[in-house]
Amino acid sequence: MAEQREKIDALAKQVDGIEAKMDADTVDDVGLVEIRSQLEAIDKALLSNGVAFRPRLGEINSRITQLGPPPVEGQPPEPELVSNERRALTNEKAEINVVLGKAEDLSVRVNGLLNKISSLRRDLFTSMLTKRYQISEAFNGEVGTTVRSEWGRLYYAFSSWMRFVVQFKFRAVLLATFFALLAAAALQFGGRRIFGRLLTPDPGIEEPSYLSRLSVSFWSTLLPTLAMGVFxxxxxxxxxxxxxxxxxxGLLINGIFTIVFVAFFINRLSNAALAPKTPNWRLIPIQTRAARLLVWLLTATAAVVGLDSFMGVVSETLGSPLSITIVKSLLASLTVGILLLLIGLVRPLAGEDGRHRPWPAAIRYLLYVIGGITIVSALLGYVSLAQFVSKQVVVTGALLATAYIGFLSARAVAEEGTFAQTAVGRWLARRYNLDETSLDQLGLGASILIYVLVIIVFLPFILFQWGFQPGDLAGWLSKLATGFQVGTFSFAPFAIITGLIVFVVGYFITRWFQGWLDGSVMARGKVDAGVRNSIRTVVGYAGIALAALIGISAAGINLSSLALVAGGLSLGIGFGLQNVVSNFVSGLILLAERPFKAGDWVVAGAVSGTVKKISVRATEIETFQRQTVILPNSDLINAAVGNWTHRNKLGRVEIPIHVAYGSDAKRVHEILLEIARGHPLVLRNPEPFVWFSAFAESSLNFEVRLFLADINNGLSVQNDIRFAILEAFRKEGIEIPYPRRELNLKSAVPPSWPLDDEKAEAEHHERLRARAEAAAQPAPKRRRKPDPA
Structure with a gap:
């Protein structure tokens, strides 16, 4: 107790010192950020001190509850030992509440100071941008003399430092430069080794894909810029x-390096996007001459902004007069504004008639507005505002342009079938024998990864350009790591991400263990295939469930809260939700096992069609008559389901054919086999097969069996084969028989008249013969109804 009280007292003294420092100096934004970091650390310490008392308070309350209320008047007194214990517990609880009250008051005070710092920083930023200088007073007769004096002081500073380096630090400078250059070269050449063609456009490719152009532009900008930054x-x-x-x-060298880095970055970005030397790799469809001009204008704009920043460092280091600083910033702002107007005046587009056309109206007017604001603000004396706008146009614009290229690349990679066409996709397909669906899923994962990398790399730099400090980012990351309250719920993004990572790792470990158990243990033990599949499935479910539980715990979610869900689910099942739960669980099984997927051709009872959607309750199947059938998932789990395209779309079709007795059976076999082999969609391996199936009542029966790479083409292939058979049989004179029946009529009752007359007897026999011939005539052909498609 005393230790916690001393800690809170020490924190209170620290807050008093910080508040006094804030009242003494509120001009430095960096200092305010540091103070805010200290206050946030104090707030965390107060929170941890309050948490430290929770176990003891719980014990005290529990013990007081066990002791019960003190006896009222008229009841026998309680033992003195119990009274003393209750009194001690009550006093200790009161002391803890006093300490917690002081900590809470101090926390409220700290939060008030944090809000005050935020207000002060906003005021500093606003006053900096709205401060106006008298331009006329800056251009006085002493400006030239002051500039020459400052230039002489700068030259003297560098020359004296160079003499010092040559005499005392020459080896150290060579060694430091060599190691920095080595690190940059390792990054550059290592990146070329890894990314290869993504860094240099190939002029031999006449029509590169949009994804290829985006990738080359992004990586050819990012990697060399990072190498230059490392150097x-x-x-x-x-x-x-x-x-x-x-x-x-040190400050001056840092300023020079800033100029070099900014100019190099803008030059690489403009060359990558506009590609003046390789028009077929150009992201923007503009003319080559305009591309060269724009590269020069953009690089010049970046150089001017960088030079202005360097001259500000020089003025601050050498203590230059305010008039010199105003003149330099004014000239730089006016130059940037004029360059922006020149960029807007460029006519880079080519019309259908071959004449040069300007930028689209939105881009052109935006450049005019920003350039005009920069020039007018500088001329009116708002030099800081003009300087800020110039810097954001160049640096923030370049960062956003590069990030946008990265986002476009991520979106292009996520398109269906695109990742499979990339070099990485082709390598993965060859190395791991992946199908198109798996490559598309990897493409989505790569797209998300690119999005995350672009945000992680570029967002901090953009925030720094807009006045945020590293301490701001550190504070945000700390909040993300420790979490924040939303009502009564504590939300910790980093903990949730950690839980997801743990679950993904557990998932892949489960899949690896399944493969090892099936392929290395059960396969060697000659275990039955059905038993192996059952064990593999159970292990998979158990591993995923265990990974989910560990991931939930790592995410900081209390597993005891899930008891409410389990209780509600049990109650629902008891009140008649058995079918709903059965369909739900069946849907989870279908989604996990994937016995069929969207696009498969399945047969479930009397329903045959294409799977359109699998949800947790029902599966949507579209028949070939375009009828949508919704089947509950439990029906698909509990009944047999045929899947024509489960593993692949390879399938066999059979075409029965009958020929008349007397036909050359071997010739028929040759014709059928030749027709089957000649169709372009019929596979050569497994090869087609003709089966002489039976001697039928009135025909010789054959059956053509052939395999197709895509069973969905079965109807069209059967149609083609039947037409070809009909034409070939007609040329060969092979008859396709039709059913025949012979009818013999016998009179059971002899004629009642006498048959002595030869003429009457002959007529009687003639009538019998005519009836027999009529009965032997074939029945008229009935038109067969066409098979439904």
């Missing part, structure tokens, strides 16, 4: 480590 940051860091830089020279 510059490594050089600066190693110079500092070897004590090569003085305080003023």
């Amino acid at each position: 510059l940051a490594g050089t600066l860091g190693l110079y500092t480590y070897f004590n090569v830089l003085r305080g003023d020279i």
Whole structure:
């Protein structure tokens, strides 16, 4: 208790010092961010101190409940030992409440200071942008003299530092530069080794795909820029480590490196997107001459902004007069505004008549507005606003353009069938024998990964450009890691992500264990295939359930809260939801086992058609008559379901054919086999087969059996084969018989008249013969109804 009280008192003193510091100096934005970080750490410490008392408070309340209420007047007194214990517990609880009250009051005070810091930072940002300078006072007669004096001081600072380096730090400078260059080269050449053709456009490809152009533009911008950043940051860091830089020279070198990095980044981005030397790889359909001009204008704009930033560092380091700073920023802002207007005046597009056309109206007017705002703001004296707009146009615009290219690449990768056409997709297909569906799923995963990488890489830089500090990002990440309250629910994004990662890892471990158990253990033990499948399925469900439980625990979700769900589910089943739950569980089984998937041709009882959708309650099947049938999932689980395209679309079709007795059976076999082999959709392996099936009552029966790569083409192939058979039989004179019946009529009663007359007897026999001939005539052909498609 005393220890916690001392901690809270120490935190209170720390808050007093921070508040006094805020009242003394509120101008530095970086300092305010540092103060906010300290206050957030104090708030966390207060929260942890409050949490530390919870177990003891629970014990005290539980013990007081066990002791019961004190006896009222008229009841026998309780033992003195019980009274003393209750009194001690009550006093301790009161002391804890006092400490918790002080911690709560201090937490409220800290939150008030945090809100005050946010207000101060907004005011600082607004005052910086709205501050107006008198331009006329800056352009006085002493400007030229002051500029020459400042240039001389800058030259003297660099020359003295160079003499110091040559005399005392020459080896250290060479060594630091060499290692920084080595790190950048390793990144650049290693990236070329990994990404290969994604860094350099191939001029030999006349019509590269849009995804290829996006990928080349993105990676040819990002990787060299990162290599340049590694070189510059490594050089600066190693110079500092070897004590090569003085305080003023370090700031100036940092400013120079900033110019180089910004100009290099803009130049790489404009060359990648506009591709002045390789028109077929150009993202924007503009003319080559305009592309070259735009690259120069964009690079010049970046150089001007970088130079303005460097001159600001020079003014701050050398203590230049305010008039010089205003003049430099004014000239840089006016130059950037003019360059933006020139970019808007470029006519890069080609019309149908061959004449040059300007930018679309929205882009053109946006450039005019931003350039006009920059120029007008600078001329009116709002130099800080003009300088801020110029910087955001160049740096933030370049970052957003690169990020947008990355987003377009991610979206293109996610399109169906696109990932399979990439080099990575083809390698995965060859290496792991993946089908199109698996490659599409990997493409979606790669798309999500690209989205996340683009956000992680570019979002911090964009936020820094708009006045945010590293401490802001650190505070946000801390909140994401520790979580925040939404009502009574504690939400921790990082914990949830950790839980998802744990579940994914457990899922893949389960799948690996299933494969190892099936392929290495049960296969060697000659276990029956059905038993192997059952064991594999049970292991899969158990592993996924275990991974889900561990993932939920890692996400910080209390498993005891799931008891309510289980209780409600049991109650629902008891009140007649057996069918609903059965269909729900059956749907989960169908989704997990995937005995059929969307697009498969299945036969379930009297229903035959294509699976359109599988949900947790029912499965939607579309018949070949375009009728949609909704089947409950339990029916598909409890009954036999035929799947023509389960593993693949390979299937066999049979075509029966009858020929008349007296036909050459071997010739018929040759004709049928030749026709089956000649169809382009019939597979050669397994090869077609003709079966002489039976000697029928009035025909010789054959059956053509052939295999198709896609069983969905079965009807059209059978149609083609039957037409070909009919034509071939007609040429060969092979008869396709029809059913014949012979009818013999016998009179059971002899004629009643005398047959002595020869003429009457002859007429009687003639009538009998005519009746027999009529009965032997074939029945007229009945038109057969066509088979339904």
